Amino acid sequence: xxxxxxxxxxxxxxxxxxxxxxxxxxxxxxxxxxxxxxxxxxxxxxxxxxxxxxxxxxxxxxxxxxxxxxxxxxxxxxxxxxxxxxxxxxxxxxxxxxxxxxxxxxxxxxxxxxxxxxxxxxxxxxxxxxxxxxxxxxxxxxxxxxxxxxxxxxxxxxxxxxxxxxxxxxxxxxxxxxxxxxxxxxxxxxxxxxxxxxxxxxxxxxxxxxxxxxxxxxxxxxxxxxxxxxxxxxxxxxxxxxxxxxxxxxxxxxxxxxxxxxxxxxxxxxxxxxxxxxx
Amino acid sequence: xxxxxxxxxxxxxxxxxxxxxxxxxxxxxxxxxxxxxxxxxxxxxxxxxxxxxxxxxxxxxxxxxxxxxxxxxxxxxxxxxxxxxxxxxxxxxxxxxxxxxxxxxxxxxxxxxxxxxxxxxxxxxxxxxxxxxxxxxxxxxxxxxxxxxxxxxxxxxxxxxxxxxxxxxxxxxxxxxxxxxxxxxxxxxxxxxxxxxxxxxxxxxxxxxxxxxxxxxxxxxxxxxxxxxxxxxxxxxxxxxxxxxxxxxxxxxxxxxxxxxxxxxxxxxxxxx
Numbered sequence: 296x297x298x299x300x301x302x303x304x305x306x307x308x309x310x311x312x313x314x315x316x317x318x319x320x321x322x323x324x325x326x327x328x329x330x331x332x333x334x335x336x337x338x339x340x341x342x343x344x345x346x347x348x349x350x351x352x353x354x355x356x357x358x359x360x361x362x363x364x365x366x367x368x369x370x371x372x373x374x375x376x377x378x379x380x381x382x383x384x385x386x387x388x389x390x391x392x393x394x395x396x397x398x399x400x401x402x403x404x405x406x407x408x409x410x411x412x413x414x415x416x417x418x419x420x421x422x423x424x425x426x427x428x429x430x431x432x433x434x435x436x437x438x439x440x441x442x443x444x445x446x447x448x449x450x451x452x453x454x455x456x457x458x459x460x461x462x463x464x465x466x467x468x469x470x471x472x473x474x475x476x477x478x479x480x481x482x483x484x485x486x487x488x489x490x491x492x493x494x495x496x497x498x499x500x501x502x503x504x505x506x507x508x509x510x511x512x513x514x515x516x517x518x519x520x521x522x523x524x525x526x527x528x529x530x531x532x533x534x535x536x537x538x539x540x541x542x543x544x545x546x547x548x549x550x551x552x553x554x555x556x557x558x559x560x561x562x563x564x565x566x567x568x569x570x571x572x573x574x
Numbered sequence: 575x576x577x578x579x580x581x582x583x584x585x586x587x588x589x590x591x592x593x594x595x596x597x598x599x600x601x602x603x604x605x606x607x608x609x610x611x612x613x614x615x616x617x618x619x620x621x622x623x624x625x626x627x628x629x630x631x632x633x634x635x636x637x638x639x640x641x642x643x644x645x646x647x648x649x650x651x652x653x654x655x656x657x658x659x660x661x662x663x664x665x666x667x668x669x670x671x672x673x674x675x676x677x678x679x680x681x682x683x684x685x686x687x688x689x690x691x692x693x694x695x696x697x698x699x700x701x702x703x704x705x706x707x708x709x710x711x712x713x714x715x716x717x718x719x720x721x722x723x724x725x726x727x728x729x730x731x732x733x734x735x736x737x738x739x740x741x742x743x744x745x746x747x748x749x750x751x752x753x754x755x756x757x758x759x760x761x762x763x764x765x766x767x768x769x770x771x772x773x774x775x776x777x778x779x780x781x782x783x784x785x786x787x788x789x790x791x792x793x794x795x796x797x798x799x800x801x802x803x804x805x806x807x808x809x810x811x812x813x814x815x816x817x818x819x820x821x822x823x824x825x826x827x828x829x830x831x832x833x834x835x836x837x838x839x840x841x842x843x844x845x846x847x
Contacts, residue, residue: 304671
């Protein structure tokens with residue numbers, strides 16, 4: 296048998312991607328430049344309608360802010376967990392990584408459902424707070440942004456922890472010992488040694504969490520309800536309820552561009568910080 | 575000085591320890607709570623559950639009462655199996671093709687193949703719906719399989735590429751210098767060595783397909799219902815307690831599968847690489 300040139304082995308997947316990934320995305324862009332939902336009159340009317348409406352900017356801002364809040368929440372609790380993982384004995388590490396990865400393999404719908412049971416009017420949190428006498432009336436947690444951010448923190452946490460842990464476990468443990476021997480407190484070691492060196496993992500985690508939480512349709516609609524409107528809900532309404540495909544295309548392209556802008560800005564920052572550490 | 579330092583270090587231990595405990599609690603508690611609630615005797619999903627019963631599991635496994643859920647689950651399994659099979663074939667070939675290329679174009683192509691991981695899934699889902707509809711395809715499971723293959727193949731590509739990069743090129747060269755053909759070398763040397771990597775990626779791809787919402791949301795219809803979409807429906811209207819039983823089944827399945835994958839291919843080690 297004749298040996299094929301190596302690159303030719305990538306051809307079948309390249310063809311599949313060209314025909315069922317790239318072509319649909321190009322068509323999506325094309326459809327957005329039609330005025331009517333029958334897709335017969337080319338024009339910029341849908342773009343004008345979306346970009347001319349102040350409400351659109353509020354939805355875009357809310358969606359990006361939801362991503363930022365979720366990223367912050369996953370860092371605040373996730374980073375310390377990664378630090379604890381780093382110091383744990385190998386046996387405990389195995390258990391911890393299992394616990395961390397497990398939710399990733401669990402359906403997003405199941406994880407979202409779990410938060411309905413926890414956050415509901417008769418949910419765990421309300422019952423706990425009432426029985427402790429802290430509140431007398433149940434708090435509204437479902438259909439609030441707070442509830443949504445709490446749920447997304449759990450749902451997206453593995454995406455933050457995996458890259459963090461993978462970068463942190465490669466750090467030379469001598470660095471921390473050296474820092475301590477030179478008299479730095481553990482806080483100082485954390486912020487001047489560990490955080491800068493783990494930056495690539497942190498940035499990768501932020502990227503994944505941001506991209507995933509801004510498009511988390513199920514959690515946004517089920518926990519957030521219909522009154523909190525984010526871009527994914529708008530896309531779904533316009534395409535599958537109102538059947539205005541050109542407008543839905545405009546919103547999806549907006550979602551794509553806003554998410555990719557933030558993601559590339561973050562990875563640029565990541566590369567810069569990487570340079571800082573090694574230089 | 576010494577005392578101040580020990581106080582500072584103590585505060586470090588307390589703050590970091592507390593936050594890490596909160597993180598673990600947030601990760602684990604909801605799963606445990608759902609699992610417990612699914613065995614409730616009551617008509618609603620309260621925690622702690624009142625009494626113990628298997629009523630929601632019985633309702634879930636009843637072939638006539640829960641026919642739609644069964645149909646959706648079978649569709650999801652079929653789509654996951656087929657899209658993973660295609661993904662293994664195309665993905666491992668592509669990984670072999672791009673592995674040793676130092677070419678710039680190779681890296682661009684690799685980035686293109688990985689892009690479904692960061693691209694908003696809903697954008698691709700909607701694009702696929704428009705594309706298939708406008709070129710005249712009728713909704714079918716085959717289209718969902720194609721869509722799932724695109725969004726899950728990056729997992730296979732990533733783990734396979736990682737195993738290939740750890741492969742000693744001398745193995746290939748010695749096999750060929752001993753007269754083995756390219757195909758024989760691939761079959762007897764390369765593939766057995768990278769098989770665990772492919773397998774780990776295939777597992778992640780399979781789970782991602784089972785769990786996929788954005789593509790299924792747009793490509794599935796009443797006839798080709800998918801499990802996550804059906805479950806979403808069960809939560810959206812009135813909360814159907816059978817969803818706790820579905821969750822219980824999925825939690826148990828994910829747990830067992832993960833144990834098996836950990837023992838066979840060291841899944842968590844591969845995910846950290």
